[in-house]
Amino acid sequence: MDFLIFKAPMLMVQASLDGILLGILFALIAYGMALQWGVMNIINIAQGDLVILGGYIAYTIYLWGIHPAWGVIISPIIMFFVGWALYKLVINKVVDRDLFISILATFGIAIVFQQLMNFIFGADVVVAQSEYGTTMLFDNSVTLPNSKIFSAFISVLYAVALVIYMKKSRLGRAIRATAQNARAAKILGVDTEKVYAATFGINAALCGIAGALISITLTLHPYVGLPYTVRSFMIVIVAGLGNLPAVAVSGMGLGLFEEFADYILGTEFRIGAVFMLLVFILVYRRFKLSKKREYLK
Amino acid sequence: MNKVKQKDLILYSGLIILGLAAPFLFSAFKVQLTYLCVLIVLAMTWNLQGGEMGYNTFGNILFYGLGMYLTASVQVGMFFPLAEWTESGGEKTFVHTTAQYFQGIGVGLLVSAIVPAIVAGAIGYAILGLRGHYFAICTLGLGIAAGEIAGGIEIIGAGQGFTTPPFPAEIVDTEARGKFFYFLSFALLIGTFVFVKYIYGSRFRLILNAIRDNEDKAEAMGIQTMKYKIVGWMCSAFFCGLAGGIMGGLIGYIDSTDVAFDGREMGVFMVLMAILGGKGTLWGPVIGATLFHFFKEGLWTLILGWQYVALGVLIVVIVVYFPEGLMGWLREKYPERFGEVIDEKDRKAQVELK
Numbered sequence: 001m002d003f004l005i006f007k008a009p010m011l012m013v014q015a016s017l018d019g020i021l022l023g024i025l026f027a028l029i030a031y032g033m034a035l036q037w038g039v040m041n042i043i044n045i046a047q048g049d050l051v052i053l054g055g056y057i058a059y060t061i062y063l064w065g066i067h068p069a070w071g072v073i074i075s076p077i078i079m080f081f082v083g084w085a086l087y088k089l090v091i092n093k094v095v096d097r098d099l100f101i102s103i104l105a106t107f108g109i110a111i112v113f114q115q116l117m118n119f120i121f122g123a124d125v126v127v128a129q130s131e132y133g134t135t136m137l138f139d140n141s142v143t144l145p146n147s148k149i150f151s152a153f154i155s156v157l158y159a160v161a162l163v164i165y166m167k168k169s170r171l172g173r174a175i176r177a178t179a180q181n182a183r184a185a186k187i188l189g190v191d192t193e194k195v196y197a198a199t200f201g202i203n204a205a206l207c208g209i210a211g212a213l214i215s216i217t218l219t220l221h222p223y224v225g226l227p228y229t230v231r232s233f234m235i236v237i238v239a240g241l242g243n244l245p246a247v248a249v250s251g252m253g254l255g256l257f258e259e260f261a262d263y264i265l266g267t268e269f270r271i272g273a274v275f276m277l278l279v280f281i282l283v284y285r286r287f288k289l290s291k292k293r294e295y296l297k
Numbered sequence: 298m299n300k301v302k303q304k305d306l307i308l309y310s311g312l313i314i315l316g317l318a319a320p321f322l323f324s325a326f327k328v329q330l331t332y333l334c335v336l337i338v339l340a341m342t343w344n345l346q347g348g349e350m351g352y353n354t355f356g357n358i359l360f361y362g363l364g365m366y367l368t369a370s371v372q373v374g375m376f377f378p379l380a381e382w383t384e385s386g387g388e389k390t391f392v393h394t395t396a397q398y399f400q401g402i403g404v405g406l407l408v409s410a411i412v413p414a415i416v417a418g419a420i421g422y423a424i425l426g427l428r429g430h431y432f433a434i435c436t437l438g439l440g441i442a443a444g445e446i447a448g449g450i451e452i453i454g455a456g457q458g459f460t461t462p463p464f465p466a467e468i469v470d471t472e473a474r475g476k477f478f479y480f481l482s483f484a485l486l487i488g489t490f491v492f493v494k495y496i497y498g499s500r501f502r503l504i505l506n507a508i509r510d511n512e513d514k515a516e517a518m519g520i521q522t523m524k525y526k527i528v529g530w531m532c533s534a535f536f537c538g539l540a541g542g543i544m545g546g547l548i549g550y551i552d553s554t555d556v557a558f559d560g561r562e563m564g565v566f567m568v569l570m571a572i573l574g575g576k577g578t579l580w581g582p583v584i585g586a587t588l589f590h591f592f593k594e595g596l597w598t599l600i601l602g603w604q605y606v607a608l609g610v611l612i613v614v615i616v617v618y619f620p621e622g623l624m625g626w627l628r629e630k631y632p633e634r635f636g637e638v639i640d641e642k643d644r645k646a647q648v649e650l651k
Contacts, residue, residue, distance in 0.1 A: 043430055093617045099430040100353045101616055104568065108612030111561070115605040226441065233434060272445030278438040279424075286426040 010141040015259040021148040023255025025213055027248045028155040029228055030235035031162070032206035038241040039179040039199045040095050045106040046086075048228030049113040050204050054079050054211025055220045056121050059128045062215070068128035071212030072154050076205035083204025087197045095196060110225060117222040130216040151213035158209050162202070163244060175199055227271050234278050237285065313487070320479045327475035331547055333590045334482035338489045338540045339563065340570035340582035342533040345493060347568065348576035349502060350529050351509030352425065356436025357537050358564035359443050360417065362557035364409035364538030365545035366453055369461040371408050372401030372546075383454040395465040406542045413538030414531045421527035428512070437560070444558030459551040478547045485543060489536050490583075496532075497579050505529055506577075565612065573615055575624025584623055 006012070033047055044050075057078055058071025090109060094102045132146035166172035177185040178195045186192050210228075214220065235254055239246035254277075261273040320327050339361065347353040373382045377391040393401065420439075427435050453459050464474040496502050504525050507515040516522050541557070551557050558564075566589065574585020597604045621629070 043434070090613055090617060097620075100433055101620060103353075103430055103433055104572075104616045105613050107565065108609045108616065110609070111565075111612065112606050112609030115603075115609065119602075230434075230438060230441075237431075266449070268449040269446065272442050272449065275438040275442030275445065279435055279442065282427055282431055282435040282438075283423040286423065286431075290426060 014142045019256035019259035020252045021152045023252035024152040024155045026231050027251025029210045030232035030247050032203035033232040034236045034241050036203045040196050042102045046110040048225030049110045050207035051211040051228045052225045054208030055215040058212035058215040062128035068216050072209050075208035075212040079208030080201040080205040083201040084197050087200040114222050125219045125221045127219045128215045147216045151217045230278050316483050327479050331479045331482045334486040335540045337583050337586040339567040340586040341493050342536045343567040344571045344582040346533050349505040353433050354436040356439040358440040358560050360413035360534040360537035361541035363413045364541030365557045367409040368405035368542030369545050371405035372462050375401050380452050393462045395467050398465045409538045409542035410535050413534040417530045417534035421530050425526045440560045444554040448553035461545050461549050482543050575622030578624040581624040
C-alpha cells in the first residue's frame with residue numbers, strides 16, 4: 001500500500017489523464033461486447049483475444065515498414081472477416097442455446113486463439129513504435145504520450161461513426177430490429193442469420209481497432225486477452241446494454257480505477273484488482289437487485 | 298433388488314481391488330494414476346455444483362489452489378519459519394525429518410479441507426445470489442484474481458513460486474513417494490465417491506435438482522435455497538481443497554498462476570471432464586475424467602506444442618455438439634438401462650402432436 005499519490009497533486013493529474021484516455025479505449029471494446037450481447041445474447045470470452053489479434057495485425061504491418069497507425073484501418077477490415085468466419089464456424093450453433101454454452105464455447109475459442117498467436121507471433125511482449133512523441137503539461141511534471149491522445153481520438157471517432165451507421169443505414173436498422181425481437185424481424189423479412197454474422201463481424205472489427213490502438217499505446221502479449229474481456233464485461237454490466245454514453249462514462253471510470261489501483265496497490269496487483277472489482281460489482285449488483293424483490297400481494 | 302445389490306457389490310469391490318493393485322501392476326505410471334484420481338475427484342465435485350445444482354462455476358480452482366498453498370504452508374510453518382523457506386530455496390537449509398513430514402502433511406491436509414469449506418461458506422451468501430452467466434463470470438474472475446493476488450504475496454513465494462517440502466530422504470525405498478501419494482489420492486477418491494453416492498440417494502440431491510430446474514419455484518415450495526446452495530458449495534470446496542493439497546505435495550512446486558490457481562488448465566479440465574462424461578450423473582464425471590486423462594496423456598505427447606489448440610478445439614466440439622455428454626447419449630439410446638420407463642402410447646401421441 002502506498003498513498004503517496006494523494007500527497008502529490010501532479011501524480012493525481014497524471015493518473016487521471018492516463019486513466020481517462022485508457023478508459024475511452026476500454027469503452028470501445030465494451031461497445032462491441034454490448035452490441036453482440038444485446039443482439040445475439042452471447043457473452044464472448046474470446047473478446048479480449050480478438051483485441052489482441054487485431055493488435056498483432058497492426059504490429060505485423062509495422063514490421064513490414066508501414067506506420068502502425070494505418071492499423072486502425074487495415075486491422076478492422078481483416079478482423080471483420082475473422083469475426084464473420086468465426087460466426088459461421090462456431091457461434092451460429094450456440095446463438096439460441098443456454099448462455100453457459102456460449103461462455104464455454106468462446107472460452108475454447110479463446111484458448112485456440114491464444115495458442116495460435118503464441119505460435120505465430122512468439123511469446124514476447126511487443127509494442128509497435130508510433131514515434132508520436134509526448135506532450136508535456138504543467139511545467140513538464142505530467143507527461144502524456146501523444147499516441148494515447150491519438151488512440152482516444154480515434155476511438156471516439158469510430159464510436160460516433162458506428163452510432164450514426166446504426167441509426168441511419170439499412171443494416172443498422174436490421175440489427176436494431178433483430179435485437180428488439182428476432183422473431184418479429186424474421187417475419188418482416190430480415191435475414192437474421194446475416195444480421196447475426198454482420199453483428200459479430202462488426203464486433204470483431206471494433207476489437208481490431210482497439211487492438212491496433214493498444215499495439216501503439218500499451219503492450220501486446222498472446223495471453224493478456226482475458227483481462228480485456230473482463231473489463232468490457234464489467235463496463236457493460238455497469239452501463240447496461242445499448243446505453244452508449246453510460247458505456248463511455250463507466251469505461252473512463254474503470255480506467256481511472258485501474259490507474260489509481262496501480263499507484264496505490266502496486267503494479268503486480270493491477271490485474272488482480274481488475275478481477276476483484278468485477279467480483280465486487282457483481283456482488284453489489286446482486287444485493288441491490290435482491291432489495292428490489294417484493295412479495296406478491 | 299437383491300440381485301442388483303450383488304452386482305453393485307461385485308463392481309465396487311472389483312474397482313477397489315483394481316485401484317489397490319494398480320500401483321503395483323502399472324508401477325511406472327504411479328504419478329499418472331495419482332493425477333487420474335485427483336481429476337476424477339475434481340470432476341465429481343464440479344458435477345455436484347454444475348450438474349446437480351445448475352451453478353456452472355469456473356471458480357472451484359480457487360479452493361484447489363487455496364488447499365495447495367495451505368497444505369504446503371502448514372507443512373513448512375509447523376516446524377520452520379515460512380518466510381525464510383520461501384525466500385531462498387528453504388528446502389536446502391531446513392530438512393523435515395520423516396515424522397515431521399508426515400505430521401505436517403496430515404495437519405496440512407486437514408487445514409486445507411476445512412479452510413476452503415469455510416471460505417466457500419463465507420463468500421457463498423454473496424456469490425451464490427448471482428444467477429446463471431453472472432455466476433459463471435464472477436467465479437471465473439474470483440479464480441483469476443486469486444492467482445494474481447497470490448502471485449504478489451511475498452510470504453508464500455510471490456511470483457517465484459513455493460517449493461513444497463521434499464519427501465523425507467530417510468525412506469530409502471524409491472517407490473515410496475509415488476505409492477504414498479497414490480494411496481492418499483485413492484483414499485480421497487473413495488471418500489469423495491462414497492460421499493457423492495450418499496448425496497445421490499438423499500433428499501439433498503432432490504433439493505439441488507429443484508434449484509437447478511427452477512430456483513424460484515423451489516423457493517416458493519418453501520425450500521431455503523440459499524442454505525442448500527451454500528452447503529453444496531462447501532462440500533465441493535472441502536474435496537477440492539484436499540485434492541489441491543495432495544497435488545501440491547506430488548508436484549513439489551507451487552506457482553501462483555501455472556500450478557495452484559491454474560484456471561487455464563485444471564479449472565477448464567474439471568468443467569470439460571464433467572460435461573464429457575455427462576452432467577448430473579454419478580458415473581458421468583468418473584468416466585469423463587478417465588477418458589479425458591487417457592486422451593490427454595496419449596495425445597499430448599504426439600502433438601507437443603499443439604496441445605492447447607487441441608484442448609480449445611475439444612472444448613468447442615464437446616460443448617457445441619455433445620453437451621449432454623456420454624451418459625446423456627447412452628441414456629437417450631438405452632433409457633430402460635437407467636430405470637426409465639417409456640410409455641409407448643404417450644410417446645406416439647407426442648410424435649403425432651409434432
